[in-house]
Amino acid sequence: MSRDAILALALIAMIGLVSVRFPGFASPDSLLGVFNDTSILIILALGQMAVVLTRCIDLSMASNLALTGMCCAMLNAAYPQLPIVLLLVVAMLIGALLGSINGVLVWKLDIPPIVVTLGTLTIFRGVIFLISDGQWVNAHEMSPAFKALPRAEVLGLPMLSWVALICIALMYFVVTRTPQGRAFFAVGGNPDAAVYTGIDVGRTRFNAFVLSGALSGICGYLWVSRYAVAYVDIAGGFELDVVAACVIGGISIAGGIGSVAGAVLGALFLGVIKNALPVVNISPFWQQAISGAAIIIAVVFNARAERRSGRIILRQAETT
Amino acid sequence: QAEDMRIALVVKALGIGFFEAAAKGAEEAAAELGGVEIIYTGPTDTTAEGQIEVINSLIAQKVDAIAVSANDQDALVPALKKAMTRGITVISWDSGVAPEGRQMHLNPSSNPLIGNMIVKMAADHLPDGGDVAVLSASATATNQNIWIEEMNKVVGNYPGINVVATVYGDDLSDKSYREAQGLMSSHPDLKAIIAPTSVGIVAAAQAVSDAGKAGEILVTGLGLPSEMAAHVESGASKSFAIWNPIDLGYAATMISYNLAKGDAEATAGGEIGMGRLGAVTLGESLDGAMADPFVYDSSNIADFKDIF
Amino acid sequence: MLKPAPSMNPASLSLNRISKVFPGVRALSSVSIKLYPGQVTALVGENGAGKSTLVKVLTGIYQPDEGNIELDGVTQTFASPIDAARAGITAIHQETVLFDELSIAENIFIGHAPRNRFGLIDWRTMNRRAAELLDRIGATVNPATLLRDLGIANKHLVAIARALSVDASVVIMDEPTAALSHKEIEELYQLVEQLKVAGKAILFISHKFDEIFRIADRYSVFRDGELVGEGMIDQTSSGKLVELMVGRSVDSVFPPRTNELGEEIMRVDGFSHPTEFEDISFTLRRGEILGFYGLVGAGRSELMQALFGVTRPSAGSLQMGVEKIVIDSPADAIARGLVYVPEDRGRQGAITGLPIVDNVALPSLSQTSKNGFVRMAREFALARQYTRRLELKAAALDQNVAQLSGGNQQKVVIAKWLATRPTVIILDEPTKGIDIGSKAAVHAFMRELASQGLAVIMVSSEIPEIIGMADRVIVMREGRAVGAFERDELSPEALVVAAAGIEDERVA
Amino acid sequence: MTDVERQTELPDRLRSPLFRLMASWEFLLLIVAVLIFFLNTQASPYFLDPWNLSDATYNFTEKAIIAFAMALVIIAGEIDLSVASIIALVSTCMGYAVQLGADTVTLIAVAVVIGAACGAFNGILVAGLGLPSIVVTIGTLSLFRGIAYIVLGDQAYSGYPESFAFFGQGYVWWVITVEMVLFAVFALIFYVLLHRTSFGRSVIAIGNNPTASVFSGIRVARVKFMLFMLTGVMSAVAAICLTSRLGSTRPSIAVGWELEIVTMVVLGGVNILGGSGTIPGVVIAAIVMGMVTFGLGLLNVPGIVMSIFVGLLLIAVIALPIIIRRLRQRLSG
Numbered sequence A: 001m002s003r004d005a006i007l008a009l010a011l012i013a014m015i016g017l018v019s020v021r022f023p024g025f026a027s028p029d030s031l032l033g034v035f036n037d038t039s040i041l042i043i044l045a046l047g048q049m050a051v052v053l054t055r056c057i058d059l060s061m062a063s064n065l066a067l068t069g070m071c072c073a074m075l076n077a078a079y080p081q082l083p084i085v086l087l088l089v090v091a092m093l094i095g096a097l098l099g100s101i102n103g104v105l106v107w108k109l110d111i112p113p114i115v116v117t118l119g120t121l122t123i124f125r126g127v128i129f130l131i132s133d134g135q136w137v138n139a140h141e142m143s144p145a146f147k148a149l150p151r152a153e154v155l156g157l158p159m160l161s162w163v164a165l166i167c168i169a170l171m172y173f174v175v176t177r178t179p180q181g182r183a184f185f186a187v188g189g190n191p192d193a194a195v196y197t198g199i200d201v202g203r204t205r206f207n208a209f210v211l212s213g214a215l216s217g218i219c220g221y222l223w224v225s226r227y228a229v230a231y232v233d234i235a236g237g238f239e240l241d242v243v244a245a246c247v248i249g250g251i252s253i254a255g256g257i258g259s260v261a262g263a264v265l266g267a268l269f270l271g272v273i274k275n276a277l278p279v280v281n282i283s284p285f286w287q288q289a290i291s292g293a294a295i296i297i298a299v300v301f302n303a304r305a306e307r308r309s310g311r312i313i314l315r316q317a318e319t320t
Numbered sequence B: 001q002a003e004d005m006r007i008a009l010v011v012k013a014l015g016i017g018f019f020e021a022a023a024k025g026a027e028e029a030a031a032e033l034g035g036v037e038i039i040y041t042g043p044t045d046t047t048a049e050g051q052i053e054v055i056n057s058l059i060a061q062k063v064d065a066i067a068v069s070a071n072d073q074d075a076l077v078p079a080l081k082k083a084m085t086r087g088i089t090v091i092s093w094d095s096g097v098a099p100e101g102r103q104m105h106l107n108p109s110s111n112p113l114i115g116n117m118i119v120k121m122a123a124d125h126l127p128d129g130g131d132v133a134v135l136s137a138s139a140t141a142t143n144q145n146i147w148i149e150e151m152n153k154v155v156g157n158y159p160g161i162n163v164v165a166t167v168y169g170d171d172l173s174d175k176s177y178r179e180a181q182g183l184m185s186s187h188p189d190l191k192a193i194i195a196p197t198s199v200g201i202v203a204a205a206q207a208v209s210d211a212g213k214a215g216e217i218l219v220t221g222l223g224l225p226s227e228m229a230a231h232v233e234s235g236a237s238k239s240f241a242i243w244n245p246i247d248l249g250y251a252a253t254m255i256s257y258n259l260a261k262g263d264a265e266a267t268a269g270g271e272i273g274m275g276r277l278g279a280v281t282l283g284e285s286l287d288g289a290m291a292d293p294f295v296y297d298s299s300n301i302a303d304f305k306d307i308f
Numbered sequence C: 001m002l003k004p005a006p007s008m009n010p011a012s013l014s015l016n017r018i019s020k021v022f023p024g025v026r027a028l029s030s031v032s033i034k035l036y037p038g039q040v041t042a043l044v045g046e047n048g049a050g051k052s053t054l055v056k057v058l059t060g061i062y063q064p065d066e067g068n069i070e071l072d073g074v075t076q077t078f079a080s081p082i083d084a085a086r087a088g089i090t091a092i093h094q095e096t097v098l099f100d101e102l103s104i105a106e107n108i109f110i111g112h113a114p115r116n117r118f119g120l121i122d123w124r125t126m127n128r129r130a131a132e133l134l135d136r137i138g139a140t141v142n143p144a145t146l147l148r149d150l151g152i153a154n155k156h157l158v159a160i161a162r163a164l165s166v167d168a169s170v171v172i173m174d175e176p177t178a179a180l181s182h183k184e185i186e187e188l189y190q191l192v193e194q195l196k197v198a199g200k201a202i203l204f205i206s207h208k209f210d211e212i213f214r215i216a217d218r219y220s221v222f223r224d225g226e227l228v229g230e231g232m233i234d235q236t237s238s239g240k241l242v243e244l245m246v247g248r249s250v251d252s253v254f255p256p257r258t259n260e261l262g263e264e265i266m267r268v269d270g271f272s273h274p275t276e277f278e279d280i281s282f283t284l285r286r287g288e289i290l291g292f293y294g295l296v297g298a299g300r301s302e303l304m305q306a307l308f309g310v311t312r313p314s315a316g317s318l319q320m321g322v323e324k325i326v327i328d329s330p331a332d333a334i335a336r337g338l339v340y341v342p343e344d345r346g347r348q349g350a351i352t353g354l355p356i357v358d359n360v361a362l363p364s365l366s367q368t369s370k371n372g373f374v375r376m377a378r379e380f381a382l383a384r385q386y387t388r389r390l391e392l393k394a395a396a397l398d399q400n401v402a403q404l405s406g407g408n409q410q411k412v413v414i415a416k417w418l419a420t421r422p423t424v425i426i427l428d429e430p431t432k433g434i435d436i437g438s439k440a441a442v443h444a445f446m447r448e449l450a451s452q453g454l455a456v457i458m459v460s461s462e463i464p465e466i467i468g469m470a471d472r473v474i475v476m477r478e479g480r481a482v483g484a485f486e487r488d489e490l491s492p493e494a495l496v497v498a499a500a501g502i503e504d505e506r507v508a
Numbered sequence D: 001m002t003d004v005e006r007q008t009e010l011p012d013r014l015r016s017p018l019f020r021l022m023a024s025w026e027f028l029l030l031i032v033a034v035l036i037f038f039l040n041t042q043a044s045p046y047f048l049d050p051w052n053l054s055d056a057t058y059n060f061t062e063k064a065i066i067a068f069a070m071a072l073v074i075i076a077g078e079i080d081l082s083v084a085s086i087i088a089l090v091s092t093c094m095g096y097a098v099q100l101g102a103d104t105v106t107l108i109a110v111a112v113v114i115g116a117a118c119g120a121f122n123g124i125l126v127a128g129l130g131l132p133s134i135v136v137t138i139g140t141l142s143l144f145r146g147i148a149y150i151v152l153g154d155q156a157y158s159g160y161p162e163s164f165a166f167f168g169q170g171y172v173w174w175v176i177t178v179e180m181v182l183f184a185v186f187a188l189i190f191y192v193l194l195h196r197t198s199f200g201r202s203v204i205a206i207g208n209n210p211t212a213s214v215f216s217g218i219r220v221a222r223v224k225f226m227l228f229m230l231t232g233v234m235s236a237v238a239a240i241c242l243t244s245r246l247g248s249t250r251p252s253i254a255v256g257w258e259l260e261i262v263t264m265v266v267l268g269g270v271n272i273l274g275g276s277g278t279i280p281g282v283v284i285a286a287i288v289m290g291m292v293t294f295g296l297g298l299l300n301v302p303g304i305v306m307s308i309f310v311g312l313l314l315i316a317v318i319a320l321p322i323i324i325r326r327l328r329q330r331l332s333g
Ligand SMILES: Nc1ncnc2c1ncn2[C@@H]1O[C@H](COP(=O)(O)OP(=O)(O)OP(=O)(O)O)[C@@H](O)[C@H]1O
Pocket: C022, C023, C025, C026, C027, C045, C046, C047, C048, C049, C050, C051, C052, C053, C054, C094, C403, C404, C405, C406, C407, C408, C433, C434, C435
């Protein structure tokens, strides 16, 4: 059975377990709610997946989200009449621009990605403080349209969920059907070999960072409009959740291995835990320990699934 | 030009509307006194370690007084003690420090009054009683814990009101939002959410309106008029309370000035002047209350939402 | 016999005065080579002579410092491997340049995958064309399987298929037969013939002289980055080539047997492993060179690694001297005087990011240190001693191993385990990919070790080496010992028959 | 074997020791440190006061103590993101012990045991089961702090014995704090451990190539396990200092330190991909970071803006040599 299928089963089992104590949890409404709540994590995990596939890591996603979100909120507060669709495009562009800073440093200067994004993680946060002067942008300063978009329901599903679904579909397409998407796998799987096959390793990584940046940017707008507030610390520490989601989803931190389904399932896994704990009335003080334990168990489990017994040629020799 | 006196206003975290307003009050006091420089500072996240680093650099600058709203009542004590041994006047305001770490503490209001007020605002709109839950800030926030304690003492006076849970949003909008969602789904009969924190109350109100339960589940507690205006309009919140943060910053500055100048001394039962706000009388543990909380609702919010 | 005179044929590829300098090394200095359509040009030279560097310049991986490349009379600059591929140059590189987690088909086509009219990858066409290519080179694998599920030989076939997937006029092969078995090598020769007939210009790099004389039409010889000779293959001899390569004449015969067998030093009984090998028993005496022959994948390396404590055997016992011992880690084995020089030098042998001296001293840390503290003077002394004995070519002892050529890396690897002064040394393919001069040095050295009373186990896939060096040979097939030969029973035929299992079929 | 054909012997070193020193990372960092020191003296009149400088060291001593161990872990090709959470758990356990009436010596013992246990847990998962450390320690980051939350909830422990304050608030002589002495002693110990012992050699070899290290007779799993355990113990030492300095324990203690510590290590020239790095580099980096934050603090620059400087410093210090090398190549080539 594939890793994704196992993870899906684990997810279902967990939902089942929760609904034993609280039957309402497994209702379609509640599950859609969980999905909606996890949408941002899913989108970020997809971006992180692209980066991790190329054997890099992007720790600046949450800071990128926060900075873009603040830009959107301030733009909206200053020019409330600006169309929201335009704002969404602007968010994507700002995010992509920030991502490209990471990308250029990795590509042109060969600085290890973890160092680059550790640096930009703090820099982006600091810049939020500089542009906002530390002030919050509050709900009453945002235009109603700004706040409405993620909540607007289309076919019974909030736009937030729709955006996540669109991102999932697009990402699936990119990863399986475009040369660039396949290059992500090649670059991460064997960078030296990728050079020989004519893939520009640096440029591919750059593109992955731009992609993750653009997705972070979109999430920046979504986050700020959903929670109707923007300040320096939003989504603080969220970068680790995103990495955790990818890892739970079986995306190898060493690059080259992973799938869109894995990233989505990994994010949902964390999302369900986060949503289920308050529901089953577990003391909030237990929350952190439980999600930590879940991450460890998932990793141990993934590693077991990956372990193969013996090499192929000799396994064949055994049977003959 | 060199100022005669430098007073540092150390807040829990920079960028929070409440403290920005307090800073305005501090500047007002400085202008009134003349020759006073206000250093408005604090960490960017609500941690004790961050505040200690800030306090250390203030000690190094040899400021004359430090007025701090503490993230942790115990952890700041050693640093503040050091400040006092180097001749710096130290008071706490809003969120207190343990007595050995400060000369006096200025409560925005009396704790029993606040504890009573937050539950009364819920009970007033729930004639038949019902389940209510508390959404607090971080589990370590001194003042929130005291208010909740005070609230629990008097909750028996409101028949039918039943506190079913206390959750913590860590003064983070998103976490508070999720906790509010959790409250709604795990307590289907919930009638009100009491959030004695300006971040939590906004997030709770947002979560309630997003769930389409504005008017059905009441959100109340302590909040800023500017941040709550929209939610009072939408009906998610009927009323909430707060003291005037501008006055609080003003008062803290005045007290610091008087103590640093040697014009007053912090003694149990003694009085310290607060400029236009009169004087504060100190209790047994050298703390005093500034004023009563003030309740905002649809009738008066329009007058205040542009001020703080 | 209607072969046109080569000189009449215009060269399809000319390299003119190409130079390439690395920090401290002049890898290529002003070399000029011409490749002709329908002809195989063999490129020979010692390790580090600059052969692979030339391949990388030709395929756009490195840019030359000087000189130019002319293709069909047009001067070209290759900024990237894509440019070279577009211009019709394709290569099988010395290192395997493949992706374990991608399918076979994708490995073949990555970088130039067939697209549909929307510019998206056309998986169906890709799989079909991959199947055709694999069929052509006699590989029987499903193009949709993941590469990681293939054995090493099949992987190499995929690399060859990849080179053929571009319609190229110039095909470069850098030691393509190093990892292939007998049968697959034969198929490769046929393929080269086909390419010749199709009019491709072929550059063929190899250290094996028999195959050069079998398939090449012309030769070019490199020494220290310079072209020192070229001509038609039928106008030269291996002796002359070697002289050109090393700048002196070299004895190509194996060193005479000087070692005397002493007392039994090691006894292996019923060694088995759940998936890799089964019921292996043998004894080893002081001064003996015991050969292990088999086709690639016969499980020899796994057996040796189990003896060395890298993996655990499931059954069987090991006795050294009179004592039965259990070795559960390489550290244990080294402490007991049993060392293993691995076959995969890049991954298991050398630590390429560290200096030569650190590499040599690493397994001997307990000797060179005192109470856990290292003593650098001793480390340098050790490194100096052993690199001199193996005639290592390098700039200094603190040079990183990564900067050495393949053959010199192998010398560092051998030096590093010799420095522990073992009593039993296992050499796994000790001369794989190293040039004739170095090979002779390694062989002489093995003899010297044996005559000093060391016991040597030599795993090799080269029949001449096995026959020339071993006192006794054990043949393995599919994880089992299928034959044991004393020195006087050795013949190439007997070994091949045992290793390939032809005997079995005759019995059945 | 005869030596007739070999005329020349390989020299030990390609470049002179002076050249290597000048070209080293530590030298560059030292220049940066001097520069920052000078800028600080210009920017604030309060900087050059011995007591202030002494206070300033608290900005980095505790983090640096962990950074030494972290440097070894990173050189070995792993990473430990759970260090700050180990501090929280250790501090919580010390607080718990205080409630049971433990004295200072017992507290130290408790801290070291818990720190070692946390490190051993990481070590088993990483070295024993072969899991990627970045992921494992993201998990234990949540787990360890989570346990602290379970134990403490909204409570805090205080009431540490008077003598316990020595570690975080005591002075050895004049302005020399206990933490400074610990910093110096551990710097020396780790310097010797990494650069002068065979254990250190193994660590470097493992970071370069774990497989070849196994074949070379290094007990890789054991070394890695010991490194994680060491990091746990050093986190416990830092927890003792921090708890003693704060005089109380909250579960949110030392939040976010892990990234600052990693930044410190990387700034110190340790290759984040493993295989190389030096302790002097980390020492200088710690002092540089401490001086930057203290200098900016004297100007009342908010912490978040300081972190911009730290982030820029991190990228600039790594990028600069690369850019200079490129430029030089372009000019000469
Ligand atoms: N990237 C590099 N950096 C520095 N030096 C290099 C690099 N690549 C190759 N060299 C050096 O260039 C010289 C030529 O190496 P090359 O790999 O071309 O040799 P080769 O003839 O293919 O040898 P072999 O038969 O061992 O494969 C060697 O001295 C080698 O050390």
